Amino acid sequence: MKDNQVNxxxxxxxxxxxxxxxxxFNEKxxxxxxxxxxxxxxxxxxxxxxxxDLSEPFKKDYNDILKLARENVRDSETE
Structure with a gap:
């Protein structure tokens, strides 16, 4: 890693x-x-x-990809 970058x-x-x-967000x-x-x-x-870096936003099934990503990233509900 270069001194002037953070990954x-x-x-x-x-x-x-x-x-x-x-x-x-950036559209508003x-x-x-x-x-x-x-x-x-x-x-x-x-x-x-x-x-x-992402190819997914340009795929036909992006809405399905996004939905799955949100489901997997979201905190799981605890009872």
């Missing part, structure tokens, strides 16, 4: 869920949420990185 490990399913969230005007535009830039960059 974060995600499972494929976590990456799919995060990509979907960032896509929706969230200007009041950020203290500095750099925070918004970082989220845009993460979305771009995931878009390059």
């Amino acid at each position: 974060i490990g995600l499972t494929k399913q976590e990456a799919i869920v995060l990509f979907e969230f960032l896509g929706r 005007n969230n200007d009041g949420l950020f203290e500095d535009q750099a925070e918004q830039r970082v989220l845009w960059n993460i979305e771009c990185i995931l878009e390059k």
Whole structure:
């Protein structure tokens, strides 16, 4: 790892869920949420990185893939 980089490990399913969230989040005007535009830039960059690394969002059955990923990432309910 280079001194100027931090790597974060995600499972494929976590990456799919995060990509979907960032896509929706970044489409909205969230200007009041950020203290500095750099925070918004970082989220845009993460979305771009995931878009390059994931092929699933471009598949016909993406909605099914996303649904399964969400089910597997979600906390299991305890009784």
